[in-house]
Amino acid sequence: MGPRDGVSSSELRDGPSLGEEDTMRRLERTWGTPPGLWGWLTTVDHKRIGRRYIATGFVFFLVGGVLALLMRLQLAQPENTLVGPDRYNQLFSMHGTTMMFLFAVPIMEAMAVYLVPLMVGTRNIAFPRLNAFSYWVYLFGGVMIVVAFLMNTGPETGWFSYVPLAGPEYSPGKRTDFWAQMITFTEVAALAVAVEIIVTVFKMRAPGMGLNRVPLFVWSMLVTSFMVIFAMPAVMLASSFLIMDRLVSTQFFNPAEGGDPLLWQHLFWFFGHPEVYIIFLPALGMVSSIVAAMARRPVFGHVPMVLALVATAFLGFGLWVHHMFATGLPHLASGYFTAASMMIAIPSGIQIFCWIATLWDGRPQWTVPLLFVVGFVVIFVLGGLTGVMQASVPFDLQVHDSYFVVAHFHYVLIGGAVFPLFGAFYFWFPKITGRMLGERLGRWNFWLFFIGFNVAFFPMHLLGMMGMPRRVYTYPAELGWADLNLTATLGALLVAASVALFLVNVLVSLRAGRIAGPNPWNAGTLEWATASPPPSYNFAHIPVVEGLEPLWDKAGPLGMVHGLRVEEREVLLTTVLDAHPDLREPSPRSTIWPLLSALAVTVLFIGSIFTPWALVWGAVPLAVGLVGWFWPKRRHVPPEPVVES
Amino acid sequence: MSERHFVRDLSDLPTHGHGPSNLTWWGTMGFMLIEGFAFVLAGFTYLYIMMQFRHWPPGMPPPDLTWGTLMTAALLLSLVPNVWAKRVAEASDLRGTRRAVLVMLAVGLVTLGIRGFEFTVLNALWDSNAYGSILWTILGLHTVHLLTDVGDTAVLAVLMFTRHGKDPRRMGDVTDNALYWNFVVGAWVPIYALLYLVPRFA
Numbered sequence: 001m002g003p004r005d006g007v008s009s010s011e012l013r014d015g016p017s018l019g020e021e022d023t024m025r026r027l028e029r030t031w032g033t034p035p036g037l038w039g040w041l042t043t044v045d046h047k048r049i050g051r052r053y054i055a056t057g058f059v060f061f062l063v064g065g066v067l068a069l070l071m072r073l074q075l076a077q078p079e080n081t082l083v084g085p086d087r088y089n090q091l092f093s094m095h096g097t098t099m100m101f102l103f104a105v106p107i108m109e110a111m112a113v114y115l116v117p118l119m120v121g122t123r124n125i126a127f128p129r130l131n132a133f134s135y136w137v138y139l140f141g142g143v144m145i146v147v148a149f150l151m152n153t154g155p156e157t158g159w160f161s162y163v164p165l166a167g168p169e170y171s172p173g174k175r176t177d178f179w180a181q182m183i184t185f186t187e188v189a190a191l192a193v194a195v196e197i198i199v200t201v202f203k204m205r206a207p208g209m210g211l212n213r214v215p216l217f218v219w220s221m222l223v224t225s226f227m228v229i230f231a232m233p234a235v236m237l238a239s240s241f242l243i244m245d246r247l248v249s250t251q252f253f254n255p256a257e258g259g260d261p262l263l264w265q266h267l268f269w270f271f272g273h274p275e276v277y278i279i280f281l282p283a284l285g286m287v288s289s290i291v292a293a294m295a296r297r298p299v300f301g302h303v304p305m306v307l308a309l310v311a312t313a314f315l316g317f318g319l320w321v322h323h324m325f326a327t328g329l330p331h332l333a334s335g336y337f338t339a340a341s342m343m344i345a346i347p348s349g350i351q352i353f354c355w356i357a358t359l360w361d362g363r364p365q366w367t368v369p370l371l372f373v374v375g376f377v378v379i380f381v382l383g384g385l386t387g388v389m390q391a392s393v394p395f396d397l398q399v400h401d402s403y404f405v406v407a408h409f410h411y412v413l414i415g416g417a418v419f420p421l422f423g424a425f426y427f428w429f430p431k432i433t434g435r436m437l438g439e440r441l442g443r444w445n446f447w448l449f450f451i452g453f454n455v456a457f458f459p460m461h462l463l464g465m466m467g468m469p470r471r472v473y474t475y476p477a478e479l480g481w482a483d484l485n486l487t488a489t490l491g492a493l494l495v496a497a498s499v500a501l502f503l504v505n506v507l508v509s510l511r512a513g514r515i516a517g518p519n520p521w522n523a524g525t526l527e528w529a530t531a532s533p534p535p536s537y538n539f540a541h542i543p544v545v546e547g548l549e550p551l552w553d554k555a556g557p558l559g560m561v562h563g564l565r566v567e568e569r570e571v572l573l574t575t576v577l578d579a580h581p582d583l584r585e586p587s588p589r590s591t592i593w594p595l596l597s598a599l600a601v602t603v604l605f606i607g608s609i610f611t612p613w614a615l616v617w618g619a620v621p622l623a624v625g626l627v628g629w630f631w632p633k634r635r636h637v638p639p640e641p642v643v644e645s
Numbered sequence: 646m647s648e649r650h651f652v653r654d655l656s657d658l659p660t661h662g663h664g665p666s667n668l669t670w671w672g673t674m675g676f677m678l679i680e681g682f683a684f685v686l687a688g689f690t691y692l693y694i695m696m697q698f699r700h701w702p703p704g705m706p707p708p709d710l711t712w713g714t715l716m717t718a719a720l721l722l723s724l725v726p727n728v729w730a731k732r733v734a735e736a737s738d739l740r741g742t743r744r745a746v747l748v749m750l751a752v753g754l755v756t757l758g759i760r761g762f763e764f765t766v767l768n769a770l771w772d773s774n775a776y777g778s779i780l781w782t783i784l785g786l787h788t789v790h791l792l793t794d795v796g797d798t799a800v801l802a803v804l805m806f807t808r809h810g811k812d813p814r815r816m817g818d819v820t821d822n823a824l825y826w827n828f829v830v831g832a833w834v835p836i837y838a839l840l841y842l843v844p845r846f847a
Contacts, residue, residue, distance in 0.1 A: 013656055020649065126668055195675035203668060207653070229675065233683035237690070241782070250771050250778035252690075258697045258775035263690065270686075544652055557648040563656035572655065573668065583666055584658045586814075627800055632809045 014541055015562035024540050026566040031123065031537040033590060042590040044128035045536055049135050050114025051432060056139055057107030062499070063146065064098035067091050069496055072456075076489040078477035088473035089156040090175075094149050096159025097179065100275065101186045102142045104417060105228075108282035109193040111424060112221040114432065116197055118527035118534060119218050121206030121543045123571050124587050126199035127192075129594045129629060134192035136598030141185020144606060148178040155179035158471065160272060161242065163253040163264045168246045177246060177609045183239040184605055187232045194225035194232075201225075204571060205579045206526065207561055208545040215525045215548070216292075216305055220285025223309045224278050227316065231274035238267035248612050262327060269320035277316040279413065281309060283420035284351060287373050290420075290427050291355050293523035294370040295362025298548050301354040308347035308354075315344045325393050326400045334393050341391035348384060352377060367521075368442035372423030375450045379415025383408060386461070401471075404464025410457045422449070422502070429506075430520045434532045435513030441505040445498050452494025459484040459491075524549025529558055542572050545579070589633070597625030661814050663735050669821050677828045680790065684832050687783050688839055694775045695843075702769065702776050707844035709766035716759045717837045720830045723752045727826050734819035739810060742819055746802045749826065753795035760788055780840060787836055790829050797822055 014023050033043040043049065071091050074083040083091065117125045125131050148154055156175045157166040166176045201214070201222045214222075241252040242264070251257035253264055292299050299305055321329060321337040355377070364370060386408040390396045399405060422445070429437045463484050468475065475481050519528035529551055530539050541560035547553030561581065564570045569587040574580055600621040607614025664670055695701050726748045733741030763784065769777035801822055804810060 015654065015656075016649070016651055127672055130672075191679055195672055195679075198675055199668060199671040203671060229679050230682055233679055234686055237683060237686050241690075241778075244771075244778070244782070248771065250782070251773075251775045252694075252778050254775070257773075258694060258703060259778070260693070260697055260775075263693055266693070267686070267690070541649065541651070557650045559650050559652040561653045561655050562651050563654045563658070570660075572658075573666070576665075581653070581655050581658055583662050584655065584660050585668055586660065623796060630800070632804070632812060632815075 012566050013563045014566050018566070020540065023566055024535065027537040027540060028535060030565075030567055030569055031535075033536065038592075039590065041595055042592045044124070044132050044588055044590055044594070046113055046117050046125040046128060046131060047432075047534060047536075047538075049128075049131050050110055053110030053113055053135050053138070054107060054432075056135075056142070057103050057110050060098050060102035060142055061107070064095050064103055065496065065499060067095040067098065069492055071095065072489040072492040074473060075475075075485045077486065078479075078482050079474050083473060085473045086156070089471075090149060090152075090154040092471055093155040093158050093161075093179070094145075097145065097155055097182065099413075100159055100279075101182065102138075102145070104279040104413070105190055105275070106138055106186070107421065108224070108279060108417070109190060109197070109228075111286070111421075111428075112197050112224075112282065113193060115428065115527060116200055116218055116221055117204070118431075118530065118538055119215050119525050120201060120204060120209060121526045121529075121539060121545065122200065122204040123538050123542075123569070125196050126204055127196045129588050129591060130192050131196055132591075133594035133598050134189040134196075136595050137185055137192075137601055138189035140598060140602040141182050141189070141605070144185070144602070145178055145182040148175070153178055155182075160268050161239075161264075162268075163242065163245075163261045166242060166264075167253055168249075171246075174609060177243055180239040180243040180246075181605045181609055183235055185602075187236045188601070190228050191232050194228035197221050197225045198229075202576045203573045203582075205574055206543050206545050207572070207574055207579055207581050209574075209579045211577055213545055213548050215285075216288035216299060216302070216309075217282075217285035217525075219306050220281045220288070220309055223313045224281045227274050227278050227281070227313050230317065231271045231278060234267050235271035238264060238271070241267075243608075247608075262324070265324050265327065266320070269323045270317070273320040273323065274313075274316045276409075276412070277312055279417045281312065283376070283417040283424075284309065286420045286424040286427070287355060287376060289523070289525065290369045290373050290423050291358050292549070293427070293521045294367060294373075295358050295364045296522070297358060297362040298524070298552075299354060300357040300361060301350075302548060304350055305354055308350045311347040312344060315340060315347070319344065322391060322396070325396045338391050338393060342388055345384060345388055352381065367426070368437070368439055368446060369423040369427040371443065371446045372419045372426065375446065376415055376419035376423070379411055379419060379450075379453065383411025383413075383415050387412060399464050401469055402464035403460040403468045403470055406470050407457050407460035407464060410460070414453060414457075419449075422446075425502075427521070428527075429509070430513075430516030431527055431532045431534070433510060433513070434516055435509050436516050436520060437509045437513060438505050441501055441508070445501045445505060448494050448498035448501065452491050452496075452498055454491070456488050456491025456495060459488045463488075519551065524552040526550055591629070591633070593625060593629035597622065597629055600625045661817055663817055663820050667817050667821070669817060670824070673821050673824055677825070681828070681832065684783075684786065684836070687779070687786060688835065691779045691783060691839055694779050695847075697775065701847065702844050703774055705773070705776075706768045708763075708768055708780070708841055710841060712759055712763040712766055713837060713841045716756065716763060717833065719752075719756050719759060720833050723749075723756070724827070724830060726752060727823050727830075731820050731823040734816040734823070737813060737816055739805075742816065743802075743805045743810070746798060746805055746819060749823075750795070750798045750802050753791070753798055753826075757788075757791055757795060760784075760791060783836060783840060787829075787833060790832065794822070794826055794829050797825070 033039045033045050033048060070083060074080050074088060113125060113131060153175050157171055161176060161179055164170055201218055244250040245252050251259045253259045253261050288299050318340040319337060321333060322341045325334060390408060426437050426442055463481055466481060468481050516532045518531055526543060529543055541562055544559035544561060550558060564572060564584060569589060570584050571587045572581060573583040573585050575582050604614055604618030604622055607618050726745065730745035730749055733745050767780060769780055771777050771781035801818060804815060809815060
């Protein structure tokens with residue numbers, strides 16, 4: 001249906017009878033975010049929210065990094081007095097908390113918030129207002145814990161806050177309460193994004209993108225989102241029990257009244273181990289995108305890759321007890337969790353070999369993103385090997401709570417997630433900003449990071465073997481740990497220099513980077529089918545997908561469907577399995593209500609640190625916010641039929 | 646995209662549906678999955694704490710059966726008007742839907758009243774011991790769900806009597822609200838068994 005006489009402008013659709021220029025102008029007017037502060041506060045564009053989510057996550061990465069540097073400086077020599085024990089407790093607790101809850105999980109979801117709608121070929125994410133709400137809740141929760149830390153009320157009991165240390169008896173004051181509510185903030189945000197991504201992937205894929213044609217990054221985010229849904233409730237429950245024990249004298253973790261400290265460990269690690277894969281699986285998706293684009297061929301073994309992701313997710317929920325081998329579990333349980341922990345190496349191995357096969361068979365271009373992928377493979381395999389070592393109970397008991405464990409999980413997390421993430425930054429920066437990041441600085445960035453990382457963390461394996469426990473603020477010179485610690489600190493400084501170079505690269509490239517064009521890497525997935533940066537509406541017309549790498553599969557221009565409104569925000573819904581067109585669905589406009597609701601949630605959460613009654617009076621503004629949010633805004637109702645299903 | 650290669654016109658697609666065609670249905674399912682799993686984990690916690698005690702409940706009588714059982718009966722019976730509300734909404738019957746939503750609002754308020762009495766006969770306080778803590782927490786968690794759905798129903802009830810009630814999309818909201826109520830009822834049955842029957846018969 002085109003712009004014919006007698007058709008009101010709100011009925012106007014994209015298609016052959018509406019010129020391309022006119023279509024784009026109208027779509028921009030419909031989908032664009034209003035200028036100025038108001039537009040900034042009210043936008044529901046997944047790209048704008050994704051961008052600020054990524055930027056915020058990166059700021060928390062810098063905060064966590066500075067905290068790490070302070071710890072490394074304190075440990076650089078024996079009996080150092082730069083930081084006292086109480087401050088040191090807050091430093092490592094804040095470092096872990098920031099890196100896990102405020103950087104790693106959010107930034108992975110943030111990349112998905114930006115990329116998934118583009119990769120599946122739609123105009124916005126599902127539930128765009130929830131997306132805005134999620135960002136604000138995350139931001140306020142993160143700011144809250146940083147402010148608390150700066151006011152000497154930061155968390156002090158480690159990122160996993162074991163009871164009884166974190167209980168009312170040994171952690172008086174409000175420090176642990178702030179930590180527990182920070183959990184609630186970030187998990188609400190993470191769960192909201194998980195639901196958005198699942199629904200976007202299930203219902204908003206471009207026509208023809210059956211489940212067998214979904215890109216591996218999108219698969220990885222889909223699987224991750226399901227993991228979030230099953231993992232996060234455990235930690236929310238656990239942190240609620242903790243804060244109730246502390247504030248209203250429940251007895252969940254008090255053995256004198258039938259509670260059990262191990263209950264905390266079970267609930268925490270039932271979340272905490274999957275958390276590792278929640279960080280790691282998106283990184284695997286990023287690696288697949290980079291490898292395919294750089295090798296100029298689809299990833300070898302697409303189906304085994306997808307199955308490996310799913311298998312990792314399932315196995316990831318059966319490993320949590322390996323964090324608790326030192327608590328005196330029955331032998332049978334230990335045996336089971338040892339086996340499960342070793343099994344997870346199988347799907348990881350399958351993926352590593354598939355990437356190697358892809359590169360082997362392709363014509364790899366050794367750009368910076370691919371360098372980071374290679375760095376990932378090397379470091380992650382080393383971390384995986386120490387992981388298999390620790391799956392063995394006798395070995396684990398020897399190195400438990402030592403620097404060996406610190407080395408292991410930094411190899412796994414930095415190798416498995418941060419290296420791919422930096423690769424992803426280089427890979428998608430041109431899409432997000434329209435300009436390429438500098439290759440030369442990028443290579444410096446990579447090599448400093450790679451060398452600095454190994455100099456910082458490899459010695460920790462040895463320190464752990466020599467008996468250095470984690471989380472000590474200093475050590476006597478006679479133990480002979482000084483040289484290795486100094487080496488580790490020098491490595492950390494190299495990493496800091498590398499990250500500083502990255503920031504320089506970003507700032508320089510934003511102003512003067514090479515113009516990217518829509519598809520600078522000649523990659524095959526849909527996000528490269530639109531301009532860089534993409535317009536507010538993503539695609540002038542919804543593309544039709546005929547293969548796994550739509551831009552490679554067709555010699556001519558990509559097929560498109562038409563008939564979506566251009567004067568109203570409208571998205572296309574398709575069927576779950578085969579992505580047949582199903583409905584045209586209205587999509588929300590900019591609105592302030594998600595921000596107001598997030599503010600109400602913030603008042604409620606922070607208030608409840610001080611009085612349980614905040615749950616009662618805090619519910620009133622929240623209810624007002626939510627009603628304002630859901631109250632219909634459409635001025636008129638289009639007379640169209642309802643479909644039964 | 647200078648060259649345009651149109652392969653299909655989607656102008657004829659409808660703009661709203663019920664059930665799995667509907668985006669909100671998927672969102673509701675997602676949140677039901679999250680909350681349902683939180684209930685499951687809370688239930689495991691209950692059983693875990695039970696293993697710490699020799700007697701269950703520890704040195705106190707179990708919650709009185711009267712109000713909890715009445716709650717179970719009320720919630721199960723509420724499925725009848727709930728299914729009716731879903732049907733009239735799916736049939737786009739505005740008058741029927743208005744009445745159904747009002748009935749469901751009344752049902753919700755009654756169950757909240759019963760819940761109030763339930764809390765008075767638990768025979769344990771949240772700070773007595775770990776048993777009391779998990780008992781109050783699970784019941785509290787379910788009460789939050791009741792409150793949320795009754796609040797949602799109240800807003801829908803007002804909405805249905807404004808001009809927005811005529812928007813066919815509101816019918817989808819009513820069916821999704823009915824779906825969520827099914828979840829609130831479905832979650833209660835195992836909770837009832839756990840809180841009221843397990844201490845008596847296990």
